[in-house]
Amino acid sequence: MNSTASSARASARTLAVTSGKGGVGKTFVTANLAAALAGLGLKVLVLDADLGLANLDVVLNLYPKLTLHDVFTERCTLDEAILPAPGGFSVLLAGSGMVEYSRLTPEVRDKLLQILEVVKPRYDWVLLDTGAGISDVVLYSISLAADVLVVATPEPTSLTDAYATIKVLATQQERRSIGLLVNQIGRPGEGRVICTQLQNVLQRFIGGMPGPGFQLHLLGEVRTDPSVRQAVLKRQLLLENYPGSDAAQAIKALALKLAS
Amino acid sequence: MNRSTPTAFVDARSLRLDQALQLLQQAGASLPDVEPYSLLWVQAVVDALCDLSSKDALTGLYNRRSFEMTMAREIDRVARSGEPALLLTLDIDHFKSVNDNYGHYAGDQVIQAVAECLNHVVRPMDTVARVGGEEFAVILPNCAVAFGAAVAERVRAKVASERIEVAPGQHLSVTVSLGGAFAPQWVRSSSLLWMERSDRQLYRAKTEGRNRVCLEPLADSVVSAEEKGMLFALTQQDDE
Numbered sequence: 001m002n003s004t005a006s007s008a009r010a011s012a013r014t015l016a017v018t019s020g021k022g023g024v025g026k027t028f029v030t031a032n033l034a035a036a037l038a039g040l041g042l043k044v045l046v047l048d049a050d051l052g053l054a055n056l057d058v059v060l061n062l063y064p065k066l067t068l069h070d071v072f073t074e075r076c077t078l079d080e081a082i083l084p085a086p087g088g089f090s091v092l093l094a095g096s097g098m099v100e101y102s103r104l105t106p107e108v109r110d111k112l113l114q115i116l117e118v119v120k121p122r123y124d125w126v127l128l129d130t131g132a133g134i135s136d137v138v139l140y141s142i143s144l145a146a147d148v149l150v151v152a153t154p155e156p157t158s159l160t161d162a163y164a165t166i167k168v169l170a171t172q173q174e175r176r177s178i179g180l181l182v183n184q185i186g187r188p189g190e191g192r193v194i195c196t197q198l199q200n201v202l203q204r205f206i207g208g209m210p211g212p213g214f215q216l217h218l219l220g221e222v223r224t225d226p227s228v229r230q231a232v233l234k235r236q237l238l239l240e241n242y243p244g245s246d247a248a249q250a251i252k253a254l255a256l257k258l259a260s
Numbered sequence: 261m262n263r264s265t266p267t268a269f270v271d272a273r274s275l276r277l278d279q280a281l282q283l284l285q286q287a288g289a290s291l292p293d294v295e296p297y298s299l300l301w302v303q304a305v306v307d308a309l310c311d312l313s314s315k316d317a318l319t320g321l322y323n324r325r326s327f328e329m330t331m332a333r334e335i336d337r338v339a340r341s342g343e344p345a346l347l348l349t350l351d352i353d354h355f356k357s358v359n360d361n362y363g364h365y366a367g368d369q370v371i372q373a374v375a376e377c378l379n380h381v382v383r384p385m386d387t388v389a390r391v392g393g394e395e396f397a398v399i400l401p402n403c404a405v406a407f408g409a410a411v412a413e414r415v416r417a418k419v420a421s422e423r424i425e426v427a428p429g430q431h432l433s434v435t436v437s438l439g440g441a442f443a444p445q446w447v448r449s450s451s452l453l454w455m456e457r458s459d460r461q462l463y464r465a466k467t468e469g470r471n472r473v474c475l476e477p478l479a480d481s482v483v484s485a486e487e488k489g490m491l492f493a494l495t496q497q498d499d500e
Contacts, residue, residue: 136342159491159492201491
């Protein structure tokens with residue numbers, strides 16, 4: 001994760017945001033990260049790739065008439081379904097009615113791939129908000145992105161599932177570098193401890209893989225912050241409503257790190 | 261570039277094809293019975309040369325160059341379709357001692373016999389290649405993950421059961437070690453990395469005693485008790 005952000009780039013940088021376990025703040029992080037990148041003057045699209053159980057619309061409080069579903073069924077064009085979101089970025093929401101696409105058929109694969117090819121030249125960043133878990137739809141949507149950000153909390157179940165996801169991505173997708181964001185930490189430095197721990201276990205259990213060694217990069221840690229809960233309940237962006245909060249600062253730092 | 265300039269076509273009769281024709285004759289390639297230097301004839305010469313440069317002279321199997329092209333195509337296909345494809349790399353065990361004890365002619369007979377064995381034991385859609393001296397490789401498209409080990413074992417058993425005649429009345433048996441790895445699904449990987457993964461398993465088969473099959477363990481999402489123990493060791497310590 002070290003290429004530079006520039007509006008002159010020919011094709012967007014693609015980042016899949018995922019988590020092993022659901023409910024760790026993946027979609028919340030994606031939406032606020034998009035706003036933070038937009039705040040840096042970058043053109044950002046968030047693609048709701050959580051086809052089975054999308055809830056980016058809930059986080060953003062957007063209920064559009066046209067969604068990815070309509071693009072898939074050719075009831076509207078891609079441009080009609082891309083909407084401006086609060087926070088200064090664009091979104092392509094999956095919306096409801098996508099349950100039929102929660103299975104990975106060649107048709108779903110081709111459609112997602114086509115959409116990505118069309119939007120990539122138009123943006124600086126395309127963030128893919130993927131589903132939780134490691135179903136083949138999730139793994140496929142992650143495979144469409146050049147970089148991956150795994151969101152985890154210090155909770156043992158979240159760590160275990162994040163570990164499983166990273167292990168599968170490193171082995172199946174031959175990824176050599178994955179980013180980690182530790183959400184809801186209790187004290188500063190907890191993210192670093194968790195990242196080192198994950199890296200050690202990964203080294204031990206997938207260390208024998210060919211090619212250069214695997215690296216898990218800590219890209220940020222977000223402290224448990226009451227303003228996050230406030231923003232989530234109000235279905236508003238943290239960055240817009242509590243820009244000075246600890247959590248908002250942490251997400252801005254993450255954006256800077258990614259874009260630098 | 262000035263596109264309006266008329267394209268100059270080559271007059272086939274001005275081509276110097278002596279060496280090419282000599283090579284084809286030596287390799288036993290036959291050309292169609294059409295007028296020399298006609299379009300059909302030139303095309304046949306080019307096709308025959310392509311065929312010659314993609315095959316191994318001793319065994320008639322694909323050579324390393326064309327095998328790498330096939331691998332790249334297969335990786336592309338797997339990336340798109342998600343269908344599993346298995347790569348096997350294999351090596352004749354103790355081949356040097358065959359050469360040392362029976363001579364190079366016997367060594368060649370052994371290589372040819374193993375090549376023939378491989379061709380017989382795989383499906384028509386599979387690609388078999390000789391990628392080095394006594395090294396072979398096979399790509400098996402659309403090979404279900406659950407059957408990978410059985411297929412590789414069939415290859416191993418077939419070679420081991422063969423009696424190879426290296427001189428009149430003189431028979432030899434050889435064994436092979438096999439390594440294998442599946443192409444990653446939905447990922448545009450490289451043929452180099454795929455070969456490396458399979459070779460690593462071949463190396464394991466050699467060090468574990470030869471005449472055996474080692475496939476790369478499948479990536480699984482199961483987190484073992486040992487992994488969990490290590491994962492939480494530090495965080496738990498931290499809390500105490």
